[in-house]
Amino acid sequence: MDEALGLAEFCRQLPKVELHAHLSGSVSETTIQKLQVKKGVGHDHAHQGDIAIGKGETRHLEEPFRIFKIIQDLSDTEEAIFTMTEDVISEFAADGVRYLELRSTPRHVPHTGMTPSTYVESILSAIQTCKDREDVVVRLLLAIDRRQSVETATTTVRLAQEYVLRSDGVVVGIDLSGNPAVGDGRDFIPVLKEAQNSGLKLALHIAEISQQATSPETAALLSLPPDRVGHGTFIHHNQDLADMVVDKNIPFEICLTSNVKAQTVASYSDHHFQHWYSKKHPCVLCTDDKGVFCTTLSEEYRHAAETFQLTRPDLWDLSYHSIDHTFGGEDLKQQLRDKWNTEKEKLFQTT
Numbered sequence: 029m030d031e032a033l034g035l036a037e038f039c040r041q042l043p044k045v046e047l048h049a050h051l052s053g054s055v056s057e058t059t060i061q062k063l064q065v066k067k068g069v070g071h072d073h074a075h076q077g078d079i080a081i082g083k084g085e086t087r088h089l090e091e092p093f094r095i096f097k098i099i100q101d102l103s104d105t106e107e108a109i110f111t112m113t114e115d116v117i118s119e120f121a122a123d124g125v126r127y128l129e130l131r132s133t134p135r136h137v138p139h140t141g142m143t144p145s146t147y148v149e150s151i152l153s154a155i156q157t158c159k160d161r162e163d164v165v166v167r168l169l170l171a172i173d174r175r176q177s178v179e180t181a182t183t184t185v186r187l188a189q190e191y192v193l194r195s196d197g198v199v200v201g202i203d204l205s206g207n208p209a210v211g212d213g214r215d216f217i218p219v220l221k222e223a224q225n226s227g228l229k230l231a232l233h234i235a236e237i238s239q240q241a242t243s244p245e246t247a248a249l250l251s252l253p254p255d256r257v258g259h260g261t262f263i264h265h266n267q268d269l270a271d272m273v274v275d276k277n278i279p280f281e282i283c284l285t286s287n288v289k290a291q292t293v294a295s296y297s298d299h300h301f302q303h304w305y306s307k308k309h310p311c312v313l314c315t316d317d318k319g320v321f322c323t324t325l326s327e328e329y330r331h332a333a334e335t336f337q338l339t340r341p342d343l344w345d346l347s348y349h350s351i352d353h354t355f356g357g358e359d360l361k362q363q364l365r366d367k368w369n370t371e372k373e374k375l376f377q378t379t
């Protein structure tokens with residue numbers, strides 16, 4: 029093994045799978061400035077403190093939601109959605125992400141003429157543009173925001189069903205996200221079931237805040253069951269919920285920095301990753317919102333290594349086994365495993 033390679037550089041060169049990345053939250057400061065220029069607005073929000081939570085800072089979970097709104101207001105045209113998708117994909121690829129599942133909430137913006145369909149089209153068109161240019165395979169989940177009506181959620185699921193065919197398999201599933209303190213996830217169960225019955229995969233934000241450890245929506249959502257759980261921060265606080273996750277072997281999408289910065293966990297060492305990883309339950313390291321939380325997937329691997337004393341082979345295994353939980357289908361999984369095995373030789377070569 030090349031011990032001369034520092035941990036940060038090892039993590040960057042490690043081929044990685046990113047499964048939990050919200051488009052608006054992943055946008056970098058550079059792209060935000062580009063969007064401001066295009067929209068002809070001042071740089072009022074370009075200050076780091078307004079659009080991102082910097083190194084060592086923590087804020088209440090309400091704060092990222094305020095920032096998402098600023099970014100969403102800046103990206104109210106198809107052109108802006110295209111630009112941000114293209115930039116986010118390039119940034120993930122530069123960080124060594126070789127398989128990326130993006131997720132985003134389709135929006136209707138009457139004053140610019142953007143519709144949920146053209147929103148999705150813009151993302152798909154950027155994915156297509158990046159296909160030959162970037163060394164990363166990209167798939168898309170359409171997101172339902174908990175604040176939305178069941179009618180809007182149904183439109184999102186129908187769009188996803190339509191685009192599975194039209195996008196040649198780029199659209200793979202549905203995400204349920206949004207401010208966890210708002211609404212009741214049980215309202216969406218019928219429409220999530222419809223998505224599942226039509227072959228769409230489900231990645232659902234579940235038990236992100238402490239109140240959800242005891243709220244009836246958590247058991248109801250877990251019993252669908254989803255294909256992956258986003259965060260699941262408070263699931264192990266309730267034995268019945270933990271048993272459900274174990275019985276159904278539902279993987280966790282783990283977002284260390286996001287949870288620490290948004291104060292749903294007290295510190296990296298208090299993170300629930302430790303609980304599940306020590307039980308050998310499937311966990312996938314992810315960024316959540318790399319722009320807003322000022323992180324990269326490489327940094328998330330480094331934090332995991334430093335906090336939980338993971339070796340480089342442990343990091344390799346984490347990344348390699350993440351492939352098992354991708355939504356892109358069995359053939360693609362095999363292609364990714366082959367790619368990982370080729371890269372492994374280079375990465376662990378003794379020099």
Ligand SMILES: CNc1ncnc2c1ncn2[C@@H]1O[C@H](COP(=O)(O)O)[C@@H](O)[C@H]1O
Binds near residue numbers: 051205
């Ligand atoms: C911090 N933890 C989180 N918990 C729950 N939902 C989150 C989230 N981070 C992001 N989102 C969801 O993603 C949207 C922004 O991306 P898109 O405009 O859809 O691309 C947010 O409005 C929220 O619904």
